[in-house]
Amino acid sequence: MTSGSAAARWVVVVPVKVATAGKTRLSGVLDDRVRAALVRAMALDTVDAALAASRVGHVLVVTADPELRAAAGRFGVVDEPGLGGEGPRAPAASPDSGRAASAVSPLDAAVLAGVAAARSRVPGAAVAMLLGDLPALRPDDLDAALDLAAAVPLGYVADAEGTGTTMLTAARGETPQPRFGAGSAAAHGSVGHVPLAVPGSSSLRRDVDLPADLEEIARLELGVRTAALLARLRG
Template sequence: MVEPSWTVVVPVKRLDAAKSRLRGALDRVPHESLALALAQDTVAAALACPLVGEVLVVTADRTAAESLRALGARMVPEPPQGGLNPAFVVGAARAAGRWVAALTADLPALRPVELAAALRSAADDPGMRRFVADAPGTGTTLLTAPPGVPLSPRFGVGSAAAHAASGAVALPAVGPTLRRDVDTPADLVAAAALGLGGHTTALGLGGHTGTLLEPAAPVYGADMQGTVATFDPQLRSGTLLLDDGTQVEFPAAAFDASGLRLLRLGQRVRIEHDDAGGLTRITLPTFR
């Protein structure tokens, strides 16, 4: 039997308002960067899942839209009234007639193989909506609907019970990374214990399971390259994701020394630094 191809809908709240319970969880990491990294790892895992044909991100946030489009997701505008369930409904409407999976954007440890197992199991009964409760058991991380069946999302406080009351059936034996949503600093530690995706790891807490540690000072190799993760043209500064997985900020002076007029997100660059490790110049990899 040919397996169905799923459309995964991932709403992403405006980054300055999203994940408010996590605000201040990581010293020296801007809140928006943490909220974005969680969404990037969630979307990257969904895109890497072999049963997923398309990921639709519903967002009003321009930074999130740009970064998640660069990963390969398609953007759907936030409905005017805002709100999580309306965002899911608008995304699902774009996927009418297809297998739809509603996924929250706060699953930074998600493994494509665990999402694939859940989707495979959800497709076993072609008439039914299925859901996955979050790790505490009260919320929901995934809600699925077969073609022709309305998604009818009931995300929010107590959503696992609300989904069950609406006729959706819990999926059995779901892997831990699909259930591990991150709402609080303690959740982030628990997700780190499962193994975080690359974007959240790059913030400096990958591998640490006891405490949330400050990012270590970067140690650069002789010819370190990376990609542009953020860039503010007005401030002329931003952040780079280096090839060794660390994320570093670059000051306006390093951009000014580049001779470039603009940096694009995802653009490859090479860095030059002083003896103390401060970034002094960004160049294109071909320049010396």
């Protein structure tokens, strides 16, 4: 893991699928090789922004992707549950989640594994679970959201459309209740996470799932890897 400033308080957990299996809804506009490269580029740009945020002390990436693991000198890595390796494992469902193990999605399981690993390394840490598809993320936007999150036990940031979730937060001693997937913003609200008043213009709300999202982020200031990849595609 990589340390931030002396004022840092949060551990950021970034779950990332194996790149070849990620962002399948972009398959219609990107071939498999480019899509995998984009997944890795966005994830590393997201990690770089998190590492540069003053409110972040450590970053853990939850993944089984070999290239992301090879880049792990700047951050910690936890093996993604169910995809091999000997990294820490979280329980399939938290004691308060009310869900059977079979109801926990792979992404939620990866988030829980990351939280368990974060708190084994930094006991009692406040944890922010940040999705790895935020290539335009600015450190100051992340800091502002974490300041808001510090005032509530459990929080979340909705995506630009207001239906998905880009970040989930759990203060010290609190157990997150991840419900990522379609309609996750409403799902997180239903289990006690409070919507954080992050403005619609925040880069924290600009994730990439659909071809139209690629057009939207092209208008923004992107991380260096994603910007270079999109520039090559346009060229």
